Amino acid sequence: MSETNITQISDGQLAVEGELSKFTVPSIMKQGHNLINNANQNLAIDLKGVTRTDSAGLALLLEWMTLASKKDLQIHFKNLPSQLLKIAKVSDLDVILPLAD
Numbered sequence: 001m002s003e004t005n006i007t008q009i010s011d012g013q014l015a016v017e018g019e020l021s022k023f024t025v026p027s028i029m030k031q032g033h034n035l036i037n038n039a040n041q042n043l044a045i046d047l048k049g050v051t052r053t054d055s056a057g058l059a060l061l062l063e064w065m066t067l068a069s070k071k072d073l074q075i076h077f078k079n080l081p082s083q084l085l086k087i088a089k090v091s092d093l094d095v096i097l098p099l100a101d
Contacts, residue, residue: 001073003018004017004020004024004027004028004043005017005018005019005028005031006017006028006032007033008035009046011041012039012041012042012043012044013043013044013046014032014035014043014044014045014046015045015046015048015049016028016045016046016047016049016050017050017051018049018050018051019050019051019052019053020037020050020052020053020054020056020057020058020060020084021052021053021054021056022054022056023086025056025057025059025060027088028060029060029063032037032060032063032064032067034067035068036064036067036071036075037067037071039068039071039073039090040051041073042073042075042076043068043073043074043075043076044075044076044077044078044100045064045075045076045077045078046078046079047071047077047078047080047081047084048078048079050081050084052083053081053083053084053087054087055087055091056069057084057087058084058088058091061077061097062093063082065096065097074098075098075100076099076100077097077098077099077100077101078093078099080097080099
């Protein structure tokens with residue numbers, strides 16, 4: 001299992017690296033909550049550095065979407081891993097994920 005991190009690249013730009021699984025999501029969820037709660041503008045989260053994911057990764061993105069919405073912020077996900085997109089499609093959640101090019 002690899003170490004998972006979310007970091008602020010610049011204002012409004014976050015990046016996730018590592019594995020998103022039921023083992024790593026609880027800690028990265030807390031990190032993400034702190035960054036989203038402190039945000040004062042819309043956010044783009046780059047997932048290019050995600051090495052592996054399961055349904056817990058999708059649940060994490062949905063949680064972050066909900067939190068951002070409560071703060072009246074928009075959130076977009078960039079470079080969604082194909083594995084995560086497949087899980088979202090099977091769950092019929094791909095249509096609600098705010099994806100950025």
